[in-house]
Structure formats: structure tokens, C-alpha cells
Amino acid sequence: xxxxxxxxxxxxxxxxxxxxxxxxxxxxxxxxxxxxxxxxxxxxxxxxxxxxxxxxxxxxxxxxxxxxxxxxxxxxxxxxxxxxxxxxxxxxxxxxxxxxxxxxxxxxxxxxxxxxxxxxxxxxxxxxxxxxxxxxxxxxxxxxxxxxxxxxxxxxxxxxxxxxxxxxxxxxxxxxxxxxxxxxxxxxxxxxxxxxxxxxxxxxxxxxxxxxxxxxxxxxxxxxxxxxxxxxxxxxxxxxxxxxxxxxxxxxxxxxxxxxxxxxxxxxxxxxxxxxxxxxxxxxxxxxxxxxxxxxxxxxxxxxxxxxxxxxxxxxxxxxxxxxxxxxxxxxxxxxxxxxxxxxxxxxxxxxxxxxxxxxxxxxxx
Amino acid sequence: xxxxxxxxxxxxxxxxxxxxxxxxxxxxxxxxxxxxxxxxxxxxxxxxxxxxxxxxxxxxxxxxxxxxxxxxxx
Numbered sequence: 001x002x003x004x005x006x007x008x009x010x011x012x013x014x015x016x017x018x019x020x021x022x023x024x025x026x027x028x029x030x031x032x033x034x035x036x037x038x039x040x041x042x043x044x045x046x047x048x049x050x051x052x053x054x055x056x057x058x059x060x061x062x063x064x065x066x067x068x069x070x071x072x073x074x075x076x077x078x079x080x081x082x083x084x085x086x087x088x089x090x091x092x093x094x095x096x097x098x099x100x101x102x103x104x105x106x107x108x109x110x111x112x113x114x115x116x117x118x119x120x121x122x123x124x125x126x127x128x129x130x131x132x133x134x135x136x137x138x139x140x141x142x143x144x145x146x147x148x149x150x151x152x153x154x155x156x157x158x159x160x161x162x163x164x165x166x167x168x169x170x171x172x173x174x175x176x177x178x179x180x181x182x183x184x185x186x187x188x189x190x191x192x193x194x195x196x197x198x199x200x201x202x203x204x205x206x207x208x209x210x211x212x213x214x215x216x217x218x219x220x221x222x223x224x225x226x227x228x229x230x231x232x233x234x235x236x237x238x239x240x241x242x243x244x245x246x247x248x249x250x251x252x253x254x255x256x257x258x259x260x261x262x263x264x265x266x267x268x269x270x271x272x273x274x275x276x277x278x279x280x281x282x283x284x285x286x287x288x289x290x291x292x293x294x295x296x297x298x299x300x301x302x303x304x305x306x307x308x309x310x311x312x313x314x315x316x317x318x319x320x321x322x323x324x325x326x327x328x329x330x331x332x333x334x335x336x337x338x339x340x341x342x343x344x345x346x347x348x349x350x351x352x353x354x355x356x357x358x359x360x361x362x363x364x365x366x
Numbered sequence: 367x368x369x370x371x372x373x374x375x376x377x378x379x380x381x382x383x384x385x386x387x388x389x390x391x392x393x394x395x396x397x398x399x400x401x402x403x404x405x406x407x408x409x410x411x412x413x414x415x416x417x418x419x420x421x422x423x424x425x426x427x428x429x430x431x432x433x434x435x436x437x438x439x440x
Contacts, residue, residue, distance in 0.1 A: 013437040115412020192368045246423010248416045
């Protein structure tokens with residue numbers, strides 16, 4: 001196990017290399033919400049050269065869930081005889097008519113699960129209820145929803161359905177990379193999504209759009225190495241997709257999980273909060289699993305809904321503004337009383353800015 | 367967030383007991399083949415999503431080599 005001194009020395013070497021290789025101002029988007037939080041927690045923002053600008057991207061699963069999707073969850077939870085099960089952070093996100101937490105306080109049955117498979121146990125233990133699992137998240141959580149559905153079918157469970165709100169990372173990156181109004185030179189790619197999909201699905205970012213890319217882990221040294229690698233690619237004029245997280249990311253990804261996704265889901269165009277409809281960026285149930293589709297079982301259609309007045313979460317997620325530029329930030333929108341999902345989720349950019357941005361002192365002595 | 371755990375017990379073909387920081391947890395192993403007691407695994411939302419390799423991976427190693435060569439030559 002490296003000692004603190006070794007870590008400090010390695011961080012110092014990375015910073016020196018960054019300063020040496022940096023050729024001018026660069027903008028790097030960290031796609032994953034866990035990267036955002038780790039960057040703040042480790043003080044990396046405070047020690048980067050001023051020419052390196054970090055933007056937070058659309059990698060927080062709760063934050064990108066569209067207002068219409070939140071409304072659908074709340075409306076389902078309020079139906080008599082329905083138990084709505086989902087992951088914890090989702091419960092406090094405000095919908096147009098309140099959050100799941102508020103619905104629960106008025107009598108709706110909302111269950112928080114730590115794993116998709118717990119929804120199956122719920123359905124088996126509450127056979128007089130309809131259990132709906134609202135599956136949110138990216139390629140990392142979607143395989144768990146797929147296992148839930150395969151198991152439910154094997155056990156012939158009839159009172160379970162899935163509201164699939166899963167989203168895919170590469171299509172939204174294509175949208176951001178191709179937007180001429182956004183200045184993004186490189187992407188710090190999400191480590192755990194890459195564990196599932198591998199590195200090949202990102203190749204277009206370098207080949208078609210000339211973006212520098214590094215898949216990185218979540219320790220401070222991993223993240224700094226990713227930023228150094230991106231700077232080196234940009235300044236050397238050699239954009240590529242490099243994997244710096246070989247501990248758990250293989251080039252081909254987790255093939256078993258990919259096969260399961262292919263069996264249970266099919267891609268569809270879905271709406272991302274504040275970003276709009278992105279082609280083939282969501283997962284809906286494949287025809288073989290349509291019996292478990294909550295959309296058809298409960299007649300749900302998603303209509304476009306306006307976000308809360310003044311909320312700029314969509315612009316934050318697209319990297320158009322920093323959280324501090326939102327007029328609601330820290331005033332009417334705080335982690336205690338959030339207006340938008342970026343302030344609710346533990347991985348949300350606004351929440352991370354609120355918790356950490358005032359500290360301003362690097363623990364690395366750089 | 368995904369967190370590393372050590373496999374303590376293989377319970378059946380789809381479940382294992384894993385441990386981190388002294389806390390044990392039952393997880394699903396449907397997404398991984400050939401899991402063994404002692405493996406270090408990445409757990410996300412109650413599922414093992416990958417096994418850890420022993421090494422860092424070639425590309426990070428080569429970046430480190432370049433950074434260290436630069437640092438030692440300054």
C-alpha cells in the first residue's frame with residue numbers, strides 16, 4: 001500500500017508533467033458524477049494550472065432523469081395498489097407535483113432498494129400489490145435490471161413490471177461532441193460504465209470529432225493521470241481513447257453483461273433533462289419482455305414537461321454553465337431544499353459545488 | 367458508486383458473500399463467471415460487475431513511466 005509521501009510525490013510529478021506538456025488553455029469534461037465528487041473531495045480543482053478548465057457532464061443518473069420521467073414515477077406511486085421501487089437518490093427529486101418522498105408522506109407506497117433484484121423479493125412478498133421498479137442509471141445499473149427481469153420471468157412473477165429509464169453514455173457524448181456551441185477539448189470518461197461497455201464504443205470521439213479521451217478510475221491519482229493524458233493528447237495533436245483503468249476495464253468490456261442487455265432491452269430515443277431527445281440513447285424493454293413493461297401495463301406516455309422555473313440543471317449537465325452561474329444556486333436551491341436534481345443527488349454537480357467549492361485548499365500541498 | 371470488495375464465500379451460482387471494511391454483504395454474481403473466494407471484485411448496486419486485475423494496465427503503466435522519466439530528469 002503506498003504511503004502518503006509516495007502519493008504526494010506521485011501527484012507532484014503528475015502536476016509537473018502537466019505543466020510541462022500543457023500548450024495552452026484546454027477544457028476537459030468529466031463525464032461521470034462520481035468523478036465530479038472525487039475531484040472536489042481531493043482538492044484537484046484547486047491545484048490544476050489555470051489553463052485547465054474542468055466541466056461537469058451528464059454523468060449523474062438521477063440528474064439526467066427528465067422531469068416527465070420523474071412525474072411518471074410519482075403518478076405511478078400514487079396509484080392504489082402500486083408499490084414504486086427505485087434507488088434512494090431518486091426519492092427526493094422534485095417532480096411537477098412533488099417528489100416521491102412527498103407522495104409517500106401522503107400515503108403512496110414507495111420502496112427504496114439498494115439493488116434491482118430486491119424488487120423481485122418485494123413482488124413475491126406482496127402478491128396483492130403491483131410492484132413497479134423504476135430502473136434509472138447508465139450501462140452500470142442496466143444489467144442489474146436485466147437480471148431482475150430474467151429472474152422474474154423464470155419464476156413466472158406476474159405482479160412486477162419495470163419502468164425503464166436507463167440511459168446510454170456514448171450517444172449523449174456524440175451529441176455534446178458535435179455541438180459547435182460547446183467548447184470541449186477532451187473527455188475524462190466514466191470508469192464504471194466502461195467496465196461494462198469497454199473502450200471501443202468511444203472510438204468515434206477521437207476519430208470523428210478529434211476529442212482527446214481517457215478512461216480513468218476514481219482515486220485522485222487516477223483522475224490526475226487522466227487529465228495529464230488528455231492534455232498530452234491535445235497538445236501533441238494525437239487524440240485517442242486511452243484506458244488508464246486497466247484494473248477493471250478491459251477493451252471488450254464485460255461481455256456477459258452486454259449480452260444480457262442485448263437480450264432484455266433495445267435502444268430507443270429518449271429525453272434527457274435539459275438536453276432534449278437524444279437518438280438511441282435509452283433502453284426500453286425488448287419485445288420478448290414486453291409483458292413486464294410498466295409503460296404499457298399502466299398506459300404511461302411521457303410528454304414534454306417544463307423544468308422548475310429558473311432551474312438551469314439542463315445547462316449544467318450540458319456543460320453550458322457552471323453551477324455557480326445558476327441564479328437559484330445556494331439561494332432558493334440548496335441540498336436541504338433542492339429545486340433541481342443536480343442539487344439532490346450525491347453525484348450531482350450542484351451538490352458537489354455546494355459542499356466543497358468554498359474550501360479552496362489543496363490537501364496535496366501543491 | 368461501485369466499491370471494491372473481497373469475496374468471502376460463494377453461496378450458489380448467482381450469489382456470493384463479499385466483505386469491505388469489515389462489513390459483509392450478499393451480492394449477485396450473474397454478470398461474472400469463474401468467481402473464487404479471495405477475488406477482489408467491483409460491486410455496484412448489489413451486483414459484482416467486474417473482477418480486479420493485479421496490475422494497473424499497460425496504458426497507465428506507460429504513462430507513469432513517461433512521467434517518472436520526466437521527473438527524474440528535471
